[in-house]
Amino acid sequence: MSISIDKQDPSGRTDGQRIGHEVGAEAMIQITDMNKWYGSFHVLRDINLTVHKGERIVVCGPSGSGKSTMIRCVNRLEEHQTGTVVVDGIELTEDIKKIDAIRREVGMVFQHFNLFPHLTVLENCVLSPIWVRKEPRRQAEERAMSLLERVKIPEQAKKYPGQLSGGQQQRVAIARALCMNPKLMLFDEPTSALDPEMIKEVLDVMVQLAESGMTMVCVTHEMGFAKTVADRVVFMDSGQVVEQAAPSEFFSNPKSDRTRLFLSQILKH
Amino acid sequence: MSSRDSESQVFTPRPALPPPPRTVGLAGWARQNLFSSIPNTLLTLLSAYLVWVLVPPVIDWAILSANFFGDSNDACTGEGACWVFIGQRLNFFIYGFYPDPERWRVNTVFILLALALVPQFFPMVPAKVRTWLGVFALTLYPVLAAVLLMGGLFGLPFIETSKWGGLMLTLVLSYVGIVVSLPVGTLLALGRRSGMPIIRTICVLFIELWRGVPLISVLFMASVMLPLFLPDGVNFDKLLRALIGISMFWSAYMAEVVRGGLQGIPKGQYEAAAALGLGYWKATLLVTLPQALKLVIPGIVNTFIALFKDTTLVLIIGLFDILGAVQSAIVDPAWGHVAIEGYVFAALCFWVFCFGMSQYSQGLERKLHTGHKR
Numbered sequence: 017m018s019i020s021i022d023k024q025d026p027s028g029r030t031d032g033q034r035i036g037h038e039v040g041a042e043a044m045i046q047i048t049d050m051n052k053w054y055g056s057f058h059v060l061r062d063i064n065l066t067v068h069k070g071e072r073i074v075v076c077g078p079s080g081s082g083k084s085t086m087i088r089c090v091n092r093l094e095e096h097q098t099g100t101v102v103v104d105g106i107e108l109t110e111d112i113k114k115i116d117a118i119r120r121e122v123g124m125v126f127q128h129f130n131l132f133p134h135l136t137v138l139e140n141c142v143l144s145p146i147w148v149r150k151e152p153r154r155q156a157e158e159r160a161m162s163l164l165e166r167v168k169i170p171e172q173a174k175k176y177p178g179q180l181s182g183g184q185q186q187r188v189a190i191a192r193a194l195c196m197n198p199k200l201m202l203f204d205e206p207t208s209a210l211d212p213e214m215i216k217e218v219l220d221v222m223v224q225l226a227e228s229g230m231t232m233v234c235v236t237h238e239m240g241f242a243k244t245v246a247d248r249v250v251f252m253d254s255g256q257v258v259e260q261a262a263p264s265e266f267f268s269n270p271k272s273d274r275t276r277l278f279l280s281q282i283l284k285h
Numbered sequence: 286m287s288s289r290d291s292e293s294q295v296f297t298p299r300p301a302l303p304p305p306p307r308t309v310g311l312a313g314w315a316r317q318n319l320f321s322s323i324p325n326t327l328l329t330l331l332s333a334y335l336v337w338v339l340v341p342p343v344i345d346w347a348i349l350s351a352n353f354f355g356d357s358n359d360a361c362t363g364e365g366a367c368w369v370f371i372g373q374r375l376n377f378f379i380y381g382f383y384p385d386p387e388r389w390r391v392n393t394v395f396i397l398l399a400l401a402l403v404p405q406f407f408p409m410v411p412a413k414v415r416t417w418l419g420v421f422a423l424t425l426y427p428v429l430a431a432v433l434l435m436g437g438l439f440g441l442p443f444i445e446t447s448k449w450g451g452l453m454l455t456l457v458l459s460y461v462g463i464v465v466s467l468p469v470g471t472l473l474a475l476g477r478r479s480g481m482p483i484i485r486t487i488c489v490l491f492i493e494l495w496r497g498v499p500l501i502s503v504l505f506m507a508s509v510m511l512p513l514f515l516p517d518g519v520n521f522d523k524l525l526r527a528l529i530g531i532s533m534f535w536s537a538y539m540a541e542v543v544r545g546g547l548q549g550i551p552k553g554q555y556e557a558a559a560a561l562g563l564g565y566w567k568a569t570l571l572v573t574l575p576q577a578l579k580l581v582i583p584g585i586v587n588t589f590i591a592l593f594k595d596t597t598l599v600l601i602i603g604l605f606d607i608l609g610a611v612q613s614a615i616v617d618p619a620w621g622h623v624a625i626e627g628y629v630f631a632a633l634c635f636w637v638f639c640f641g642m643s644q645y646s647q648g649l650e651r652k653l654h655t656g657h658k659r
């Protein structure tokens with residue numbers, strides 16, 4: 017039997033005081049009874065999750081619990097087998113056109129940055145606006161520069177990714193995703209490949225992004241980030257959503273014993 | 286507060302020092318590279334001895350007692366090389382049997398090629414100019430060269446390909462081979478990695494078929510067997526058949542080289558491109574293929590060099606490339622024993638072009654190096 021709390025109230029979003037923002041009534045992501053298998057291995061089991069416009073979700077859970085797989089199903093980097101995934105009103109099916117439409121609206125940031133090493137920082141940022149959105153180069157470059165300023169590395173625009181530190185690369189990756197003007201941003205452990213000194217600079221950018229009202233789904237173990245930014249924390253284990261609650265509730269009063277065990281383990285460090 | 290100040294230390298980095306003297310300068314270099322250990326010292330001495338024994342006779346043969354000027358075998362009086370022979374037969378080595386009055390056409394083709402390619406070696410030529418010259422060399426140039434060499438159009442007399450020969454034929458064969466095999470090989474490599482089973486099967490079959498037979502048998506088949514299958518009267522050019530055979534054969538090799546490069550691109554690159562909304566062709570052309578090709582530049586150039594040298598095999602189907610021309614000239618009874626001179630000359634010609642390709646690829650690798658990889 018699956019544990020799904022979602023169908024009731026999308027969480028007690030009472031503590032909106034931390035970072036003032038509005039959560040819309042419309043759903044940005046609506047995942048219903050989603051299942052996925054790798055061969056005969058059942059990775060995702062009856063996932064139900066709704067993310068509203070403007071909402072910030074933190075997904076956490078032990079390694080191998082299916083967090084990455086779940087958020088990768090949202091932009092179809094992975095295919096689900098049963099159930100439905102609706103993103104911004106478009107249901108994800110085999111239809112290439114719909115997949116492309118969704119990928120244009122959804123930005124993604126990866127654990128290992130995945131910048132294109134043969135292109136400069138600026139070229140990385142304008143590639144997709146120019147070739148997918150057909151923006152004129154000038155306009156795309158201006159926008160890219162303003163976003164690079166927002167992530168505080170405009171002076172690196174002409175360098176190649178291989179010449180930047182990990183933290184700088186990850187901020188470029190965020191700027192690159194933002195250049196497409198996404199309605200939704202997905203983060204898959206954006207800080208876990210970074211040295212401690214660089215984690216903060218990336219988290220700062222993410223907090224700032226949250227303040228601007230972006231809808232975000234972040235897989236992360238940065239519990240400080242979850243406490244200050246998230247509207248809801250989703251805890252996964254063995255391919256299931258075990259529990260989801262507002263951070264105050266989640267950290268102080270976890271309902272499931274599995275959550276309690278997980279929290280006690282990561283808070284020990 | 287004062288107590289804390291006295292405890293905390295100010296960190297000052299040490300100044301950079303010059304390296305120890307034993308590792309710099311000529312003496313330092315020699316000590317490190319030539320005499321660092323007893324085996325190394327022995328090897329150095331042995332090499333010096335071999336150079337002493339081998340180099341002077343070669344110089345003596347090639348230059349000091351060689352004959353450079355004259356117009357027949359009688360001019361070759363010295364003990365050394367008879368370079369007069371090369372000078373006298375040079376036109377044959379370059380143009381084969383291409384008729385004398387039309388050789389300006391071959392020269393024009395050579396000069397255009399040089400104009401397009403030589404600037405690629407010089408960084409001071411603006412990048413835009415070099416790109417356009419490169420595009421010209423790959424698109425308009427082959428058409429132009431074909432019209433000029435073949436003739437039959439615009440009032441140019443038609444020259445049968447059976448008259449083509451020498452260096453010119455070598456260059457035609459290798460240029461066409463190179464210009465066809467890289468794009469076709471790339472498409473085959475992409476096809477072999479395709480998710481569509483039919484395309485994948487076709488590409489695998491094509492690659493394995495061509496790669497599994499020696500080039501010699503490909504050429505034999507093209508020249509001897511193909512006409513048997515064609516209806517009577519349809520008889521397409523021997524050179525054209527050789528060109529198709531060589532291009533297909535090397536495309537199959539190139540496909541595997543490029544596939545090696547595509548294999549080396551991390552999965553994250555494909556995913557990032559997909560997440561940005563780039564479709565298959567855009568992701569391939571803008572993101573993965575440029576990286577893959579860059580990764581395998583050494584392999585690509587290696588294939589080009591092998592292709593260039595293996596054009597000599599057309600000799601067995603009766604086409605006279607530069608080696609064939611040299612070989613038929615050295616048996617001329619009007620000249621004495623000039624085989625060594627002929628072969629040295631042919632080898633030098635090959636070496637110049639192959640070395641040029643190798644140098645160009647190294648320059649390209651340096652230029653495309655964009656910072657250390659993780």
Ligand SMILES: Nc1ncnc2c1ncn2[C@@H]1O[C@H](COP(=O)(O)OP(=O)(O)OP(=O)(O)O)[C@@H](O)[C@H]1O
Binds near residue numbers: 059077078081084086
């Ligand atoms: N391509 C694949 N083929 C088969 N199994 C896979 C594949 N990708 C992931 N898995 C398995 O699916 C499970 C979930 O993987 P996933 O990457 O989603 O976990 P995760 O929660 O993101 O873990 P982590 O915190 O280590 O990133 C793991 O057990 C993993 O071994």
Ligand SMILES: [Mg+2]
Binds near residue numbers: 083204205
């Ligand atoms: Mg993961």
